[in-house]
Every structure is written in C-alpha cells, then in structure tokens.
Amino acid sequence: MQFLLFLLAFSLVKCEETIFVVEFIRHGARSHFENRSIFEDVGQGELTQKGEAQMLQIGLQRRQEYVFKKRLLSERYNQREIIAIATFKNRCIMSGELFLRGIYPLQDIENIAERTYDGYTIENTLIEKVINDTLTDQKTCLRAPILGIPFQNDHFMHTSNCLNLHTYLNQDLFDHQGLYELLEVKFPNGMINSISKELSHTYNRSITSLRHFFTTIDAHIAELYHMDHPHTSFYQQVECFILAHNFHGPNPLPEQIFLSRLLSPLIELFSNLQMKQMSSLKYLLIVLHDTQLSNMLRHLGYFDPNQTSTYKVRFASSLRIEIVKMDESLHLRFIFDNEEFKPQKFCSEGRIMCELSEFIQRLKESIITDADKIKEFCNGSVEQFDFEIKYKS
Numbered sequence: 001m002q003f004l005l006f007l008l009a010f011s012l013v014k015c016e017e018t019i020f021v022v023e024f025i026r027h028g029a030r031s032h033f034e035n036r037s038i039f040e041d042v043g044q045g046e047l048t049q050k051g052e053a054q055m056l057q058i059g060l061q062r063r064q065e066y067v068f069k070k071r072l073l074s075e076r077y078n079q080r081e082i083i084a085i086a087t088f089k090n091r092c093i094m095s096g097e098l099f100l101r102g103i104y105p106l107q108d109i110e111n112i113a114e115r116t117y118d119g120y121t122i123e124n125t126l127i128e129k130v131i132n133d134t135l136t137d138q139k140t141c142l143r144a145p146i147l148g149i150p151f152q153n154d155h156f157m158h159t160s161n162c163l164n165l166h167t168y169l170n171q172d173l174f175d176h177q178g179l180y181e182l183l184e185v186k187f188p189n190g191m192i193n194s195i196s197k198e199l200s201h202t203y204n205r206s207i208t209s210l211r212h213f214f215t216t217i218d219a220h221i222a223e224l225y226h227m228d229h230p231h232t233s234f235y236q237q238v239e240c241f242i243l244a245h246n247f248h249g250p251n252p253l254p255e256q257i258f259l260s261r262l263l264s265p266l267i268e269l270f271s272n273l274q275m276k277q278m279s280s281l282k283y284l285l286i287v288l289h290d291t292q293l294s295n296m297l298r299h300l301g302y303f304d305p306n307q308t309s310t311y312k313v314r315f316a317s318s319l320r321i322e323i324v325k326m327d328e329s330l331h332l333r334f335i336f337d338n339e340e341f342k343p344q345k346f347c348s349e350g351r352i353m354c355e356l357s358e359f360i361q362r363l364k365e366s367i368i369t370d371a372d373k374i375k376e377f378c379n380g381s382v383e384q385f386d387f388e389i390k391y392k393s
C-alpha cells in the first residue's frame with residue numbers, strides 16, 4: 001500500500017513539468033531624488049547596497065527553484081536558456097545583472113551580443129524586434145548578461161515612444177482629483193490627510209497636489225526601506241494604490257494602450273510556445289518599474305477591489321508566469337512575490353491553473369492587439385527623455 005502511494009505521488013509529481021518562465025520584476029531598493037544626506041554613497045535613483053543584496057538573494061532563490069527543484073535551467077550558465085532585458089535605467093540593468101549572478105554565482109556569464117536567437121520562442125515577437133534594434137544600435141557598449149533597452153527602442157515597457165501616453169501620465173491629464181477621492185475611500189478616517197501633513201513636515205514643503213503627495217511618499221518609502229522602518233509596507237500600499245489607478249478618468253484609451261503595449265508581447269510569446277515547446281529558451285526576465293507591475297497586476301485581477309486584504313508592489317516585487325506542461329497540455333501558474341494566485345478573469349472557474357489557450361484568448365479580448373491602432377493613438381515619440389519623478393511645484 002505504501003509503495004502504491006509512493007508510486008502515485010511520484011507520478012503526480014512527474015506529470016507536471018515547468019517548461020518556461022517569464023518573470024516581470026521591479027528593480028531593487030533605490031535611493032530617492034531628494035537632497036537629503038541619507039543616501040550619501042549612492043547617486044540619485046540608483047540601486048542601494050540593500051537593493052543589490054535583494055536582487056542577488058532573489059537570484060539565489062530562483063537557483064534553488066529552477067535549477068535544482070524544477071530542473072528548468074542547467075546547473076551551469078547556458079546563454080541559450082535565458083534572455084534578460086531591462087528598461088534603460090541603470091538601476092534596472094544592475095538589478096537584472098545581480099539577479100542573474102544569483103542564479104549563477106561565480107560563473108562566467110557571457111555577453112548577450114554573442115548569441116543567436118534561431119529557433120527561439122521569441123521569434124517574430126515585439127520583444128525580438130526590440131532586442132534586434134538594440135543590438136544593431138549598440139554593438140559596442142553591451143553589458144553582459146542583460147540588455148538595457150534604450151528608451152528610443154522601447155515599444156512596450158516605457159512610455160517615451162508613445163507621446164500621448166507619456167503626456168497623459170506625466171502631465172497629470174488623468175482625473176487626479178477623482179483618484180485622490182478613491183484614495184481617501186481606500187484609506188479612510190483622514191489617513192491620507194495626516195500622511196500628507198507628516199510628509200510636508202519631514203520634507204519641508206507644501207503638498208498641494210496628488211503629484212506632490214506621490215513624489216514625496218515615493219521618496220519617503222526609499223528612506224523608510226533603507227532604515228528598515230516597520231511602517232514601510234503601509235506607505236507602499238498607498239503608493240501602489242495610486243500607481244495602479246493612475247489612468248483613472250473618463251477616457252479608457254490611455255489605460256488600454258498602456259496595457260496593450262505591455263501585454264501584447266506576452267500573447268505573441270505564449271502563442272509561439274503553444275506551437276513550439278522545444279525551444280532552448282527557458283527563461284525571460286524583464287526588469288521594469290512599479291507603474292508597469294502595478295497596472296499589470298490590476299489588469300490580471302490581482303487587486304480585487306472588494307477584498308479587504310491589502311496589496312502592494314515593493315522594491316524587487318515580482319510577477320512570475322510559469323508555463324507548465326500537465327497531461328500533455330499547457331497551463332499557466334501565476335506567482336506574485338512567491339504566492340500563487342489565479343487571474344479569475346482569464347481562466348475558467350474550478351481549475352487549479354489557467355489553461356494556456358484560454359488565457360491567450362481572454363487576454364487578447366481584453367486589450368488592443370492592432371499595432372496600427374496603438375501607433376495612431378500614440379502620435380509619435382518623446383524627443384528627449386531625461387527626467388525622473390521629481391518634485392514639481
């Protein structure tokens with residue numbers, strides 16, 4: 001009997017195989033953009049030592065999980081198995097590099113420029129195009145093993161190639177008053193007002209708009225995290241709520257375009273995987289920012305507005321989507337910050353995991369897949385891009 005149970009358990013384990021992972025991860029802890037002495041040793045907006053440790057640590061965890069436990073990746077670094085890209089921000093590129101050094105400690109990680117992508121599952125996807133453009137542009141200054149995508153080439157993570165979207169977010173064309181009201185409903189009893197007063201005092205400034213509030217709380221979180229302050233998590237909840245609703249307003253298009261740019265490459269990639277499961281590529285790492293992660297999670301239904309539980313996107317928060325082969329068909333497992341969840345909107349009730357083809361279909365229906373339509377909305381690119389979230393008076 002025991003033997004049979006063992007056999008049964010063994011076969012249950014055997015029939016589920018992770019064949020691919022795409023991971024969206026926010027950069028690790030960074031300094032802020034204020035003139036305060038707390039981050040003396042590191043430039044504004046750069047990864048701090050804590051941020052570096054965080055990314056390395058997560059890489060080490062992935063090594064345990066995907067090299068040893070799930071046996072997805074080889075024990076020695078194989079450049080054909082992993083593609084890692086980041087937005088052009090140094091903190092993202094550094095984060096990705098440390099993450100990979102965590103998966104492959106003390107190993108030689110070769111230069112991304114030397115690889116070929118033949119037969120890869122990213123074939124004919126927007127991701128491939130963006131990588132192609134970047135490799136053609138910058139053959140000489142590539143930093144192994146991660147590719148930072150210059151904002152001029154970035155057509156899915158960053159908004160700079162979509163003028164209308166960029167303007168909408170950066171010039172507060174969304175309904176910021178309405179969002180402020182939502183925030184007060186989510187965090188009631190004058191909480192927002194007292195945070196605002198506290199920030200105004202600490203940072204010696206008057207906070208007169210949602211942007212002032214946001215910029216200051218963003219800076220404050222960097223300091224709190226740096227000091228291991230127990231309230232860090234609460235402030236992160238507030239910040240994440242703002243980001244996840246930063247398209248609030250009567251016009252649904254900017255939000256749809258933002259999500260479509262971010263998610264349509266996923267549809268392309270998953271469709272390729274459906275047809276060709278034997279690609280040597282096993283892991284796609286995408287290092288980006290809290291705005292993208294928060295909005296993506298909300299679209300997937302992770303932030304259930306009716307749930308009393310609180311959610312947040314922290315430094316180094318990560319959304320992993322595993323493609324799992326089970327009984328010869330492909331399924332998806334969603335993991336946010338090491339916890340599994342199921343995007344109900346995109347999968348039938350009752351299943352443990354999402355079915356890949358169903359997910360692709362429903363995701364397609366939820367966004368704009370017509371590239372021309374997106375282009376038309378975008379109305380060109382931002383010519384110059386040199387600013388970060390900064391206090392604007």
Ligand SMILES: *[C@@H]1O[C@H](CO)[C@@H](O)[C@H](O)[C@H]1NC(C)=O
Pocket residue numbers: 033034035391
């Ligand atoms: C910080 O200081 C620099 C140089 O002293 C100044 O140019 C910059 O405007 C200051 N930034 C802020 C946010 O106060």
Ligand SMILES: *[C@@H]1O[C@H](CO)[C@@H](O)[C@H](O)[C@H]1NC(C)=O
Pocket residue numbers: 123124125126128129132
């Ligand atoms: C990327 O470059 C390769 C090699 O030049 C080419 O075969 C492929 O079609 C390109 N992909 C895209 C999406 O442009």
Ligand SMILES: *[C@@H]1O[C@H](CO)[C@@H](O)[C@H](O)[C@H]1NC(C)=O
Pocket residue numbers: 204
């Ligand atoms: C606060 O800011 C004002 C100018 O806005 C300045 O005069 C004052 O010295 C600042 N106070 C502190 C404690 O830095």
Ligand SMILES: *[C@@H]1O[C@H](CO)[C@@H](O)[C@H](O)[C@H]1NC(C)=O
Pocket residue numbers: 304305306
């Ligand atoms: C949340 O609750 C409201 C009122 O009970 C309901 O109409 C709405 O559909 C719920 N939303 C979700 C996402 O469950």
Ligand SMILES: *[C@@H]1O[C@H](CO)[C@@H](O)[C@H](O)[C@H]1NC(C)=O
Pocket residue numbers: 376379380
């Ligand atoms: C942007 O919009 C303006 C005004 O509608 C139009 O004249 C222009 O051709 C558009 N530019 C692009 C690149 O689509």
